Amino acid sequence: MEQQAAQEDIQVEETVEEVFEEAEATPSNEENTAEELKAANEKIAVLEAKLEEESNRYLRLQADFDNSRRRARLDMETAQTYRAQSLVMDLLPNIDNLERALKIEAVDEQTQSLYTGVEMVYRGILEALKKEGVEAIEAVGNEFDPHLHQAVMQEEVEGTESNIVVEEFQKGYKLKDRVIRPAMVKVSQ
Template sequence: MTEENIKTEKEEQDSLQNETKVETQTAINNDQEASAENASENQIENEQDQASEESEELSPEKIEIKRLEQELEEKQNRLLRLQADFENYRRRVRLDQEAAMKYRAQSLIENLLPVLDNFERALNIEVKEEETKQLLKGMEMVYRQLQDALKTEGLNVIEAVGKEFDPNYHHAVMQVNDSNYESNVVVEELQKGYILKDRVIRPTMVKVNQ
C-alpha cells in the first residue's frame, strides 16, 4: 500500500469519526431540547391547573359555601357553650336546693339557741322549795323535748372540755394555767356551741389552758 493510499484511508477514518461525533452531539442536543420543551409544557400545565384551582376557589359558589360552613361551625360552638352553661346552671340550682333542704331549719334554730341558753341557766339554779323544784322539773321536760326536736333536724352539741382547742369549733375568750390539763386543751365551757349536720352555726365559748 502506498503512502498516498494510507493517507487517504486515514482521512476517511477521521472524517467518519467526525461525522459520528456530530451525529452524537446532535442527538444529545435534540434530547436536551425535547426535555426542555417537555419541562416547559409541564410547567405551563401546572400553572394552568393551579390557575384553574384558584379560579374555582375564588368562585362565588366556593366563597358562599365556605362562608356557610364557617357560620355553621360558629353556631355549633355557640350551641355547645350554651349547653355547657345550662348544665352548670342546673348543677348550681340543684346544689342550692340540696343545701336549702339540708339547712332549711338553720335560721329557726339560730333564733332558738338563746332559748336553750336560758333554759340551761334556769335549770342550774339551786332551789329548796318543793313547788319550785316541781316547776323546774316541768321546765326540764320542755327543755328535753326541745332538744330532741332540734336533734332530729341535725343539731348537735360541740364537745369542748378536755378536747384540744380547735378554732373551727371553739372560740377562746380566756387562757388559764391548769396543771391538770395539757397545753392548748379546753378546760372549761362558758357557752355551748352547736353544729347543724356538718356546719358550725355557733362555736363553743371556752377557756383554754396555756
C-alpha cells in the same frame, strides 16, 4: 346578487371575527368553571366556618344551661338542708336560759315540780332540734379547734397539756356539718 352574496360573505366574516375576538376576550369554559369552582369553595369554607362557630356557641349555651340547672339544684338542696338554721339561731338564747334555770337547786317540793317542768321543756326542745340535725359541740377536754370553739380566755392549768379546752362558758351548736354558733371556751396555755 353577486354583490349581495359578497356583502353577506363580508358580514359573516365580520361576525366570525367578532366571535373570535369575544372568545379571546372572555375566558374559556374551563377557566370559567375553575373560577366558579374557586368561588363556590370559598363560599363553602365561609359557610362551614359559620356553622362551626354556631355549633360551638350552641354547645357553650348548653353547657351554661346545664351548669345553671346544677347550681340551682345544689342551692335548693342546701336551702332544704339548712332550712332550720334561722329557727335554731332564734332558739339558742332560750336554750341557754333554760340551761341556766336547770343549774338552780330545787329546795322544796314546789320548786322541784317547776324544775321538772323546765327540764321536760328543755329536753323536748333538744329532741326536736336533734331531729333537724342540730347537735351540741363537745368542748371540755378536747383540743381547741378554731372552727368549733371561740377562745375567750387562756389560763395556765397544771397537769393539762397546752391548747386544751378546760372550761365552757357557752355551748356551741352545729346544724348537720355547719357550725351555727361556736362554743365560748377557756383554753389552757
